[in-house]
Amino acid sequence: MHKPPLPNKIPNKLYLPTNRTDPFFPTHSSLPSSKQPFWKWGNDNLFPYALALMSRHSTTHRRIINDKADYISGKGFSFDPENQMLEAFTRRANGSGESLRQVFNKLAFDKALFGNAFLEIVSDPQHSFLSLFHQDASKCRVAKENNAILLHHNWKEFKHDTCRSLPLYPRFELSDDGTLRSIIHYKDYEPMFEHYGVPSYIAGMNVSAIAYKTDQWNISRLDNSFQLSGIMVLDGEVDNELDAHQIIRTAEKRFAGKPGQVMFMIKNTEEADNSKFVPIASDNEGDWKLLHEQATSDIVVAHSWFRSLSGLDYASGFNSERILHEYEIALNTLILGEQQELLEPIRDAIANLLGCDASSLQVINRPPTRSKPLYMKVWEARKNDGLDYDPTDPQQNLFLAQITKYALKNID
Secondary structure (H helix, E strand, C coil): CCCCCCCCCCCHHHCCCCCCCCCCCCEECCCCCCCCCECCCCCCCCHHHHHHHHHCCCHHHHHHHHHHHHHHHCCCEECCCCCHHHHHHHHCCCCCCCCHHHHHHHHHHHHHHHCEEEEEEEECCCCCCCEEEEECHHHEEEECCCCEEEECCCHHHCCHHHCEEEEECCCCEECCCCCEEEEEEEECCECCECCCCCCCCHHHHHHHHHHHHHHHHHHHHHHCCCCCCEEEEEECCCCCHHHHHHHHHHHHHHHCCCCCCEEEEEECCCCCCCCEEEECCCCCHHHHHHHHHHHHHHHHHHCCCCCHHHCCCHHHCCCHHHHHHHHHHHHHHHHHHHHHHHHHHHHHHHHHHHCCCCCCCEECCCCCCCCCCCCCEHHHHHHHCCCCCCCCCCHHHCEHHHHHHHHHHCCC
16 A cells, blocks of 8 residues: 655754653554454445545535535644744645645544544654654554554455554554554544444435435436426337337437436337327426425534535525624534544644644634724724723734734644
């Protein structure tokens, strides 16, 4: 299996010298043997494939997953401006040139889609550098001993000799290239599921399928130019059943549009031509529309998300106040919790491997719409929000534009 490239070291002057005792226990890595199976992810071990496929077919479902990942990864990171090492790491988190925000966004996406996410940690015995690589969750499985993660490019055709094993953090293994490697497994808790997490929208999988099928129904109608369904009775004489099928297939190809829209039948008559079309009336378009709208609403509920943050209510008018209100609720009920869950192991790895204080590392959260003009001062904004304010405080006399400009410097 392809290994991620070796990380480029950040200049050594940015790193604090360390001579502490190594708290980790590196061992030499080895590929799993036939006696080291893995825990299946789903009955056929292909449950992640099914989740990924469903996300590509249901528009609302995919939009919510994308939005969750974007809101959770925020607009970058804030940190102590005096911490040069932490600043360098947020700008370049691995040798592939990815920033910490890019890696964080992939983790948030996998967590929202699969209920699981995997982060590979790379260092060396001297702890002279640290690199973080996102690993595609669909390629990861938990080893039977629950102490390692197995990575394979195609679990439909699993082979031991093309599999890679990484110990779960904080254990590390010494790789052939001389680096220490470990992996973090994030997972959403679900009763009765011990080895893998379950996505929060699990109860909405059926309604996601309904939304997909109602979309397919509309596509079928477009393919048939909105023709009526019905039965076409052809008057003709055939010698055998094979000839009758040949006539029907020819008629379907030329006149039926999408197969199944019109049913053809062959009928033998003795005198006049009795060919006719018998339409099948269907007055259920309203039912289909209501079914699609109900499925869409249920998808939002299953995700514990909000309609205005998914772009579902823009047709009725852009209500910035509602968007800001629902964003605040999402921020305090879901976004901040997910951010802390993803960030805590990263801060721990930075502190243990680089000897760098990462407690100031936080995600920058910004609402999707701006509620206050940038020419407003901080004390005026605080007064407008009903907070304590001091017009004589130099910090509160800064314009919101100045704060925004400072925050943009930390955006990856």
